[in-house]
Amino acid sequence: MANPRHNKALCRSTDQIRPFVPRRYRVLGTDGFGRSDVCGQLRKFFEVNRHYIALAALKALADEGELPASRVAEAIEKYGIDPEKPNPVTL
Numbered sequence: 001m002a003n004p005r006h007n008k009a010l011c012r013s014t015d016q017i018r019p020f021v022p023r024r025y026r027v028l029g030t031d032g033f034g035r036s037d038v039c040g041q042l043r044k045f046f047e048v049n050r051h052y053i054a055l056a057a058l059k060a061l062a063d064e065g066e067l068p069a070s071r072v073a074e075a076i077e078k079y080g081i082d083p084e085k086p087n088p089v090t091l
Contacts, residue, residue, distance in 0.1 A: 024064070046088050046089075051081060052079075052081070055076065055081060058072050059072050
């Protein structure tokens with residue numbers, strides 16, 4: 001099990017570098033919110049597994065005009081992501 005103090009420190013450090021990143025900055029991750037499960041399922045539930053991270057990167061690039069929005073739609077289909085899935089933090 002991860003050390004909760006480590007997770008808080010990690011969150012603080014990611015926010016500390018935000019002012020030094022000249023573009024849009026997104027932090028991807030989860031502390032588990034008290035849930036206990038296999039890590040892979042937990043990452044999928046909180047939408048921070050490899051597929052969601054790839055999707056977030058593609059969306060950010062599309063928002064910046066670096067690639068067409070159709071690539072985001074392709075990734076949603078390819079990875080079987082449900083765009084209507086409720087925000088996991090609200091569940």
